[in-house]
Amino acid sequence: QMGSARAIELAGGPDLGVKYGRVDATSADMCSPEGNLPDAEAGGEGKFGGPGGTMTTEDTSVGGHLRKVFYRMGLGDEEIVALSGAHALGRAYKDRSGLGAEKTKFTDGSTQKRADGKEASYTPGGSSWTKEFLIFDNSYFTTLDDDNADPELLKLTSDKVVFLDKDFKPFAEKFRDSQEEFFKSYAAAHKKLSELGSKFEPAEGITL
Numbered sequence: 685q686m687g688s689a690r691a692i693e694l695a696g697g698p699d700l701g702v703k704y705g706r707v708d709a710t711s712a713d714m715c716s717p718e719g720n721l722p723d724a725e726a727g728g729e730g731k732f733g734g735p736g737g738t739m740t741t742e743d744t745s746v747g748g749h750l751r752k753v754f755y756r757m758g759l760g761d762e763e764i765v766a767l768s769g770a771h772a773l774g775r776a777y778k779d780r781s782g783l784g785a786e787k788t789k790f791t792d793g794s795t796q797k798r799a800d801g802k803e804a805s806y807t808p809g810g811s812s813w814t815k816e817f818l819i820f821d822n823s824y825f826t827t828l829d830d831d832n833a834d835p836e837l838l839k840l841t842s843d844k845v846v847f848l849d850k851d852f853k854p855f856a857e858k859f860r861d862s863q864e865e866f867f868k869s870y871a872a873a874h875k876k877l878s879e880l881g882s883k884f885e886p887a888e889g890i891t892l
Contacts, residue, residue, distance in 0.1 A: 763873040766870045769859055772823050777809060790817065
């Protein structure tokens with residue numbers, strides 16, 4: 685929880701205002717069942733998701749699948765699109781998720797900058813969604829909506845839907861056009877997701 689918040693803030697993102705003090709799980713029985721995470725691409729039968737998890741997330745459309753994943757947690761379309769924007773950071777690795785390339789021109793060890801302008805040290809490999817994958821900004825949305833974006837940048841089905849789905853699209857366009865609006869919505873969504881279903885000690889949590 686703290687690691688994700690600090691990473692985003694140090695990468696140039698917003699102050700998330702996260703409440704700390706979550707009580708750790710002490711056994712697997714206290715954890716959510718496998719199968720709750722969203723799929724980026726359809727499976728062999730052309731379906732996204734599956735019958736496992738807290739409840740089924742299976743759907744023939746990626747938009748329907750994403751809504752089944754997030755709606756059950758009380759998160760709506762704006763929050764789904766905002767959380768997708770976290771892909772401004774990081775990479776997908778083919779040997780882990782089956783998606784992306786072994787490396788690209790952006791992840792081959794060539795120079796990457798941190799949010800503070802200094803050169804970053806990183807392990808080469810994987811495929812990124814953005815050219816500067818160590819900086820948190822709204823470039824996920826500007827890249828997705830750019831037909832001339834470098835083809836080595838990831839545009840998965842679960843990414844492209846934010847501009848194709850009529851109810852996701854207004855938020856994707858807003859975040860493309862305004863980093864400030866993206867940061868505001870992202871911070872609220874991240875905080876909400878990080879605190880869902882959690883118990884805190886003390887009960888009111890700790891704010892830093």
